[in-house]
């Protein structure tokens with residue numbers, strides 16, 4: 001019986017829930033030191049001098065490195081600017097300016113606190129629109145504008161001329177932190193000129209490459225080892241400052257150094273999702289057909305942006321609507337605020353919130369049911385040109401509407417059931433994420449006893465990659481899952497891996513794993529055909545036995561074959577899958593939320609949530625379902641409670657703690673109902689890591705609008721913002 005398609009608990013579930021799982025910060029090396037960073041107390045300044053005298057006198061301190069002496073460029077820190085690991089020109093509060101290593105973490109903290117930094121303050125700017133004005137403080141010699149991203153489709157003006165109605169609106173999204181439970185941590189040591197880094201990373205291959213590049217050492221001299229992960233949502237997807245700083249401290253002291261970020265460092269020294277401001281203008285016919293859409297937006301990059309300039313900063317409208325005329329302009333601007341970078345569906349969360357809130361508003365103005373409105377406008381071909389390899393979006397919309405009983409519970413905005421101060425509402429949103437294909441490689445080794453070992457450089461940041469890789473390898477080889485072991489996340493052992501980014505692990509690494517298992521299987525069947533004297537194409541391996549397909553009673557134990565070929569069965573898989581010319585791959589979703597809004601205090605409670613996804617073939621429904629529930633939970637945090645607040649007076653983060661940066665816990669979210677539309681996708685699975693977070697904010701905000709008849713145009717929709725929206729509309733009416 002194939003295991004793919006069945007609900008399989010995680011192969012490492014026992015370690016995860018019993019506390020035995022080992023994370024980067026847990027690893028011990030003899031004689032290791034502990035690192036800490038000293039961070040800037042100024043939003044914008046030049047470091048004039050650093051006095052380390054007090055720090056070096058703390059007992060147990062073995063090294064202090066400052067921005068004056070450690071001149072290492074961190075290439076991944078901002079691919080569009082030259083960013084140093086420790087900066088003399090600090091651009092935000094919380095930026096590392098020095099680092100120390102000591103024999104205990106307490107001594108390291110003590111020493112870090114005694115490093116005295118003398119600054120020359122520079123004027124600072126905290127808002128993108130301010131930052132673009134002439135005379136604004138300049139963060140970079142190249143200017144504060146990082147880039148303008150444009151998209152054009154059709155003829156915008158013609159589209160507006162064809163419209164019966166034109167609507168305009170503005171939406172804002174806040175600064176959200178990735179907030180993995182595990183802190184960023186790296187343990188580095190040198191064996192001669194050979195560097196090993198145990199890293200809390202989503203990408204061992206990329207981290208290895210980044211260490212080699214920035215430290216100017218050959219790739220062959222670097223090993224990166226990933227252990228268990230306490231999450232990773234884009235903020236761990238390449239070499240990080242703590243990886244490089246740990247390596248530098250270790251080189252200086254000759255000892256292993258563990259540098260583990262604090263939660264403060266995670267909030268302010270690491271990166272968050274960038275805030276956006278989105279002005280929309282949309283043209284529509286009276287039957288609800290979209291004719292034109294214009295977006296002008298600002299994206300606040302903070303002091304640094306840890307993504308390549310090719311990466312978009314707002315995504316959505318061109319991917320969701322067949323509207324023939326569109327123009328997008330996104331201005332990405334530096335400010336003296338904490339750095340930004342990838343976080344689960346980086347540009348899509350903001351773009352989906354803006355555009356799907358807008359569509360809900362248009363549907364409301366025209367008196368069209370939002371489900372009906374979406375069915376009239378959702379995209380049919382990618383960019384109106386390329387056929388999708390598979391497209392389950394209409395099914396997602398219909399299935400979700402049925403599941404939540406849309407036709408029974410939807411009502412015109414503000415006209416629903418009332419229970420004391422509570423108002424009922426229901427909302428929906430579509431969304432999704434491109435499902436790109438990239439090369440992958442894997443090895444499957446078959447042991448003498450017929451058990452096997454898949455060797456693949458996944459990191460398993462929480463989605464269950466170890467389990468899914470093991471399942472695919474076991475099925476392709478024809479052995480039970482219990483006989484398949486996995487080695488993962490080690491650049492010394494595993495072939496090149498793309499890293500767990502862009503929701504591509506299951507497809508890309510899975511294809512390689514399958515190819516490797518099939519290669520091993522061919523070798524075994526070749527030998528078996530001699531042993532049982534049958535042509536190779538008549539043979540197969542099932543449940544750990546070699547069988548004759550036409551005479552299933554002719555069978556021998558796999559171990560009898562593998563014993564005859566000891567230690568020689570190594571299957572290799574290197575795949576470079578290509579999307580056929582003129583085709584596109586996209587993972588689709590439709591989400592539905594039912595809410596009750598307390599109009600006295602502005603609090604939003606979610607009473608039901610339905611998420612429907614087309615992610616192609618589902619390999620493991622159990623982990624896929626929890627992937628969706630995790631994504632929705634994370635999205636509900638952005639929708640309702642999470643916001644990293646940066647003071648516009650001081651540049652300080654007001655809430656750099658889990659106490660007042662409100663990540664939802666299990667008790668804060670309802671049961672999340674998950675459905676999959678398993679489309680006939682030629683490559684099997686499509687993406688599922690990022691899609692579940694994309695439609696959450698607009699589904700909830702549209703439900704809030706349906707409840708109170710007032711639109712909250714900013715996420716998170718805190719009670720203050722809900723009340724403010726109601727007051728605004730009340731004033732406008734009176």
Ligand code: MOS
Pocket residue numbers: 202233234235237342343344345346500501502503
């Ligand atoms: Mo990610 S946000 O695909 O590393």
